[in-house]
Amino acid sequence: MMPQTFTLQEEQRLSEVCNAVDSFQADRKKQLTDHDRKIRDLEVERLESVDPREKDRLTAEIRRLSQYDPAKYLVPFEQGQSPYLAGVVIHDEDPRIGQKHLLFGKQSLMAGSQVIVVDWRKAEISKLYYDWEEGEEYEDDIGGRERFGMIEKKISYGIRRRELLTIQTGAGTLKKTDEGWVEQGRQNASAVRKESVGDHRMVDIVSLISREQFGLITKQHGGCLYLTGGAGCGKTTVALHRLSFLLFNQPELFRPQRCLVVMFNRSLCDYIRQTSTDLLTNRLPVDTFHSWSAKALRSFGVAAKFSACQGQGLGSLKKQAGMYHALVEYVRVTKAQDDPFADLEAFYNRTDLLARHLSDRRQIERLAHSGAKLSGAQTQELSFDDSGILLHLLQLRCQVEDVYQEAYGWYDHILIDEAQDLSLIELKALTLATTKHRSLTVCADEKQKILDFVDSKGISAFQMDLKNQGLSSGELCVSYRSTAQIMALASRVSGRPVTEVVNEGPDPRFHKWDTQEESLAHLKRSLRVLLEREPKSLTAIICRYKGEAQSVYAAMKGISGVRLQTGSLSFEPGVLITNAHQVKGLEFGGVILWNPTRKAYPDTEIGKNLLYVVITRASNRLAIYHHEPLTGLLCNRSVEDVGICRKAVGDCGNKDPD
Numbered sequence: 315m316m317p318q319t320f321t322l323q324e325e326q327r328l329s330e331v332c333n334a335v336d337s338f339q340a341d342r343k344k345q346l347t348d349h350d351r352k353i354r355d356l357e358v359e360r361l362e363s364v365d366p367r368e369k370d371r372l373t374a375e376i377r378r379l380s381q382y383d384p385a386k387y388l389v390p391f392e393q394g395q396s397p398y399l400a401g402v403v404i405h406d407e408d409p410r411i412g413q414k415h416l417l418f419g420k421q422s423l424m425a426g427s428q429v430i431v432v433d434w435r436k437a438e439i440s441k442l443y444y445d446w447e448e449g450e451e452y453e454d455d456i457g458g459r460e461r462f463g464m465i466e467k468k469i470s471y472g473i474r475r476r477e478l479l480t481i482q483t484g485a486g487t488l489k490k491t492d493e494g495w496v497e498q499g500r501q502n503a504s505a506v507r508k509e510s511v512g513d514h515r516m517v518d519i520v521s522l523i524s525r526e527q528f529g530l531i532t533k534q535h536g537g538c539l540y541l542t543g544g545a546g547c548g549k550t551t552v553a554l555h556r557l558s559f560l561l562f563n564q565p566e567l568f569r570p571q572r573c574l575v576v577m578f579n580r581s582l583c584d585y586i587r588q589t590s591t592d593l594l595t596n597r598l599p600v601d602t603f604h605s606w607s608a609k610a611l612r613s614f615g616v617a618a619k620f621s622a623c624q625g626q627g628l629g630s631l632k633k634q635a636g637m638y639h640a641l642v643e644y645v646r647v648t649k650a651q652d653d654p655f656a657d658l659e660a661f662y663n664r665t666d667l668l669a670r671h672l673s674d675r676r677q678i679e680r681l682a683h684s685g686a687k688l689s690g691a692q693t694q695e696l697s698f699d700d701s702g703i704l705l706h707l708l709q710l711r712c713q714v715e716d717v718y719q720e721a722y723g724w725y726d727h728i729l730i731d732e733a734q735d736l737s738l739i740e741l742k743a744l745t746l747a748t749t750k751h752r753s754l755t756v757c758a759d760e761k762q763k764i765l766d767f768v769d770s771k772g773i774s775a776f777q778m779d780l781k782n783q784g785l786s787s788g789e790l791c792v793s794y795r796s797t798a799q800i801m802a803l804a805s806r807v808s809g810r811p812v813t814e815v816v817n818e819g820p821d822p823r824f825h826k827w828d829t830q831e832e833s834l835a836h837l838k839r840s841l842r843v844l845l846e847r848e849p850k851s852l853t854a855i856i857c858r859y860k861g862e863a864q865s866v867y868a869a870m871k872g873i874s875g876v877r878l879q880t881g882s883l884s885f886e887p888g889v890l891i892t893n894a895h896q897v898k899g900l901e902f903g904g905v906i907l908w909n910p911t912r913k914a915y916p917d918t919e920i921g922k923n924l925l926y927v928v929i930t931r932a933s934n935r936l937a938i939y940h941h942e943p944l945t946g947l948l949c950n951r952s953v954e955d956v957g958i959c960r961k962a963v964g965d966c967g968n969k970d971p972d
């Protein structure tokens with residue numbers, strides 16, 4: 315078909331669907347108004363009536379009608395601006411079906427008894443879109459019947475404010491421009507979509523979800539799912555869509571207020587809240603582990619103040635996997651004390667018991683000493699590292715059938731993102747906060763573990779335990795965020811082989827300057843150009859430390875659109891100056907990595923992981939500014955890498971490449 319005829323047909327289709335949306339909304343409004351009017355009339359009649367029997371009859375009638383309030387079953391259609399995202403043209407062998415164009419979106423739309431748009435979470439139908447490729451013959455159980463046919467076309471739509479902007483099929487991409495529709499050939503779907511809607515954030519990827527991802531999203535109707543894979547392969551995306559799938563298909567088992575999403579830090583919580591409202595509904599809590607654990611402790615009647623400074627350098631001891639085993643043994647051999655703080659203190663004092671599971675005797679003595687301050691203190695201040703231990707201690711003291719709001723046996727489902735940076739006790743505490751069905755989605759990537767005080771054995775032990783309980787797992791292998799060029803550099807840093815990458819882009823650029831002043835002056839000039847050229851994009855300048863971010867920000871004063879990350883995160887276009895530990899899980903169109911020296915990113919497991927995380931935040935452009943010798947992680951290249959390095963940077967700019 316000629317592209318012009320095709321685009322005309324698709325624009326016509328959108329216009330018809332929008333009309334159906336308007337009719338649905340108008341009809342719904344009319345039904346609600348009619349119902350309200352009827353109830354009001356009956357109430358007036360009842361008020362005016364002087365006959366008690368008539369009053370009773372009217373009351374009964376009002377009660378009866380109220381049961382059929384259309385507000386209860388006529389859910390408003392909230393996707394009016396972008397009513398569908400994907401389509402599939404099938405040719406079914408059943409002549410009663412024949413050729414059919416099915417549309418999929420984030421919410422079903424009906425016109426009377428006719429289905430206009432199917433919710434993507436109705437997997438028994440939407441699998442036609444996700445499980446089969448264009449040109450393939452399908453043979454599947456659809457809606458309880460064995461069906462055969464052909465997938466003639468698969469279409470991904472980019473619609474914004476009721477305007478069709480992109481159409482992607484197996485043949486390529488059509489994009490609407492001021493000059494009309496233009497063919498763009500085969501391009502990465504999410505990049506085209508982000509560019510066309512002018513939004514760098516998590517776009518609606520409902521139409522882009524791969525067969526592999528859909529399989530994981532719909533794999534199980536509950537239970538534990540463990541997702542792993544490299545940066546940007548869609549772990550968080552799959553986990554969030556799985557949760558949405560569970561909420562939609564089993565609302566009685568998965569209630570939004572009884573589900574929890576646990577993110578690495580507050581920036582990620584902000585990011586998920588801002589980008590996933592449709593997916594998760596507003597009522598669903600998104601929290602960090604510490605903020606959640608403080609609430610859970612309150613539910614056990616423990617009101618403690620948390621501070622980072624109470625830790626006294628014992629963080630890494632408290633986060634060891636052995637600490638969990640010691641706690642389990644302690645609970646087995648002791649009785650609960652009335653005061654939870656006294657119980658925790660007694661645990662920290664069991665140096666003999668702790669020494670069976672933890673090796674550092676001196677640290678154990680120090681722990682006992684720190685514990686002595688717990689129960690007698692006026693204000694019960696705990697370090698953040700104690701929260702998981704105290705909470706899990708209280709959980710282990712519970713009876714199986716107990717339920718404590720937000721703390722024990724409470725949640726229908728918990729999604730744990732970046733689980734590799736939680737300790738075994740913290741992971742176990744989250745597990746016991748779920749109901750006995752133990753429904754969890756856990757996302758983890760050991761190569762993105764950036765907290766050196768968290769014992770890496772924890773996540774493996776946790777995974778093992780879940781396996782014994784029937785864990786299902788999946789590894790995602792396609793990288794969707796960063797370009798092949800960025801992933802190649804990330805692979806050299808991490809030592810992880812390059813997997814399939816869907817995006818291509820410019821090579822990372824290295825800018826070496828002799829002094830910091832020179833580097834800052836050049837950065838300032840570049841930012842002005844960038845902000846003018848790409849007013850809709852968001853670029854992050856990622857420094858290693860907070861203080862460094864503040865200095866760079868001070869030097870960029872006077873450029874409007876440049877901001878420093880403080881408090882909650884904003885994804886408005888512009889330039890965001892931030893530090894490495896803040897950007898985990900986030901993504902930006904461009905990243906400028908500020909002065910990545912050996913001190914900032916040493917050649918250690920954690921140094922590599924942190925640099926890998928930082929590099930892979932860039933979806934398209936990566937620039938590296940430095941005025942000091944680069945970390946060896948960016949310079950140590952194998953012979954094959956040198957070509958890419960030269961092409962990108964000339965050389966590393968290191969007088970001392972070590």
Ligand SMILES: Nc1ncnc2c1ncn2[C@@H]1O[C@H](COP(=O)(O)OP(=O)(O)OP(=O)(O)O)[C@@H](O)[C@H]1O
Nearest residue numbers: 504522523524545546547548549550551794795899
């Ligand atoms: N099938 C897909 N097609 C296109 N884009 C996708 C697909 N799956 C995920 N994405 C996009 O890829 C990006 C990375 O996804 P996501 O953040 O879920 O990955 P991740 O594995 O959790 O990454 P990280 O480990 O780095 O935090 C997001 O912008 C997401 O919208």
